[in-house]
Structure formats: C-alpha cells, structure tokens
Amino acid sequence: MITQNSKGKSQKYDNPAPIDNNIKDTTIHTDFDITLSNNRCGASSKFKSDIKVRCYRFGLTIISLIDKLPNKRSVFIISDQLVRSATSIGANLVEARASSSRLEFKKFYEIALKSANETKYWLCLLRDGKFANPETVNTLLNESIEIANMLASSVIKLKSKKF
Numbered sequence: 001m002i003t004q005n006s007k008g009k010s011q012k013y014d015n016p017a018p019i020d021n022n023i024k025d026t027t028i029h030t031d032f033d034i035t036l037s038n039n040r041c042g043a044s045s046k047f048k049s050d051i052k053v054r055c056y057r058f059g060l061t062i063i064s065l066i067d068k069l070p071n072k073r074s075v076f077i078i079s080d081q082l083v084r085s086a087t088s089i090g091a092n093l094v095e096a097r098a099s100s101s102r103l104e105f106k107k108f109y110e111i112a113l114k115s116a117n118e119t120k121y122w123l124c125l126l127r128d129g130k131f132a133n134p135e136t137v138n139t140l141l142n143e144s145i146e147i148a149n150m151l152a153s154s155v156i157k158l159k160s161k162k163f
Contacts, residue, residue, distance in 0.1 A: 051150050055090030055112075058143055062086040062119075065132065065140065075131050082122035088115040089147060106158040113155055116148035 066079045089112045096108035120141060127137040 051147070051154075052090065052093055054143070054147060054150075055093060058140070058147060059087040059090050061140060061143075065136065069126075069131060072131075074129070075126075078122055078125050078129070078131070082119065082126065085115045085118040085122060086144075088112070089119065089151075102158075102161075106155070109151060109155050109158060113148060113151040116144055116151055119144045120148065 062083055066083050069075050069079055092108045092112035092115065096105050096112070099105040099108060123137050123141045123144060126132045127134050127141070
C-alpha cells in the first residue's frame with residue numbers, strides 16, 4: 001500500500017498481519033517503525049520498546065475484535081468508543097516522543113493513562129453486555145490493566161522528578 005505522509009511524500013507500507021498470540025517474529029512498518037521480534041523492538045530501552053509494542057499490538061487486537069462484533073446500534077457505539085480509546089494509548093506515546101518539553105512529555109503520558117483506563121470501561125461493557133466472548137474480553141482487559149499500570153508507574157516517576 002502506498003500512502004502520503006504529513007509532508008506529502010509517498011511512503012510504502014505493508015499491511016500488518018492479523019494479531020495472534022502465536023506471533024513470534026513479525027515486522028510491522030509504520031511511521032515509527034516497530035519491529036516485533038519476540039515482543040521487543042530495536043530501541044535501546046527494554047521498557048520503552050515493550051510499552052510501545054504492547055500498545056501497538058493491543059490496538060490491532062482491539063480492531064480485530066471490533067470487526068467480529070454483531071451489527072447492533074448499541075454495540076457500534078461501544079465499539080467506536082473502544083477503538084478510539086484503545087488506539088489513543090499508543091498514539092499518545094508516539095506524540096510524547098516528539099514533545100518539545102518534559103512537561104509536554106509528561107502530559108502525553110497522563111493522557112495515555114486516561115485512555116487506558118477508559119478502555120477498561122468499554123471492555124467491561126462489552127463483556128457484561130454479553131456482546132463478545134468473555135474469555136477474549138478478559139484477556140484484553142488484563143492487557144489493558146497491565147498497560148495502565150506501566151503508564152501509571154511512568155507518570156508517578158515523571159511527577160516526582162524536578163523540572
């Protein structure tokens with residue numbers, strides 16, 4: 001697939017493969033080039049790369065779940081909010097990397113944390129409304145809780161540091 005970036009230049013992207021827990025070694029080409037190899041990317045910090053990759057995979061998994069949901073008005077509303085909040089987590093982490101100040105960096109992490117918490121709410125509605133397989137939703141809910149905990153830890157550390 002060929003698309004244009006924000007500067008109007010053409011870029012070639014491969015469509016990412018569907019997310020599967022059995023993925024061992026896959027490369028996903030994006031603007032921020034995530035290489036998934038045993039759940040790590042080529043960055044220097046294991047934590048930073050792990051959270052970035054996990055958020056990206058999580059977003060793709062949520063999109064895959066949404067595509068399998070029934071076509072009901074109520075499900076559409078919940079799924080629309082779910083996909084927005086789930087994909088917002090990783091998007092805000094990418095924005096944080098491009099921030100111009102430490103304060104702005106911290107703010108993007110706080111927004112990502114809020115999106116992770118909102119995602120938990122929408123997943124619970126899907127599960128308790130019996131619109132999706134409870135086991136699948138619980139797996140995603142556990143992942144969103146882990147991501148939220150990682151983000152909360154980062155936010156606490158960022159708040160404790162003097163600027």
